[in-house]
Amino acid sequence: xxxxxxxxxxxxxxxxxxxxxxxxxxxxxxxxxxxxxxxxLNYMLGHNQHHAEELHDLAxxxxxxxxxxxxxxxxxxxxxxxxxxxxxxxxxxx
Numbered sequence: 001x002x003x004x005x006x007x008x009x010x011x012x013x014x015x016x017x018x019x020x021x022x023x024x025x026x027x028x029x030x031x032x033x034x035x036x037x038x039x040x041l042n043y044m045l046g047h048n049q050h051h052a053e054e055l056h057d058l059a060x061x062x063x064x065x066x067x068x069x070x071x072x073x074x075x076x077x078x079x080x081x082x083x084x085x086x087x088x089x090x091x092x093x094x
Contacts, residue, residue: 038088038091041084041088041091042088044084045081045084045085045088048077048081048084049081051077052074052077052081055070055073055074055077056071056074058070059071
């Protein structure tokens with residue numbers, strides 16, 4: 001099964017092609033400037049934060065060791081998102 005997600009945001013096209021057989025992925029990010037790259041990073045941070053919230057909510061449907069692992073994974077995503085946010089702040093200062 002394959003599906004493609006395509007988004008246009010702040011002048012750049014961001015598309016994902018996913019195949020769940022073998023879990024192959026194709027990601028295209030077309031940026032031609034630092035401004036576009038910054039906008040893409042900003043978009044991706046928001047996207048990641050949204051997914052972390054969704055995963056957190058899903059984790060509450062389970063119990064035991066698997067639920068604990070899901071909550072740990074969400075915490076790891078939140079840590080990564082914090083690093084991305086800090087990097088974006090540094091880039092704003094440049």
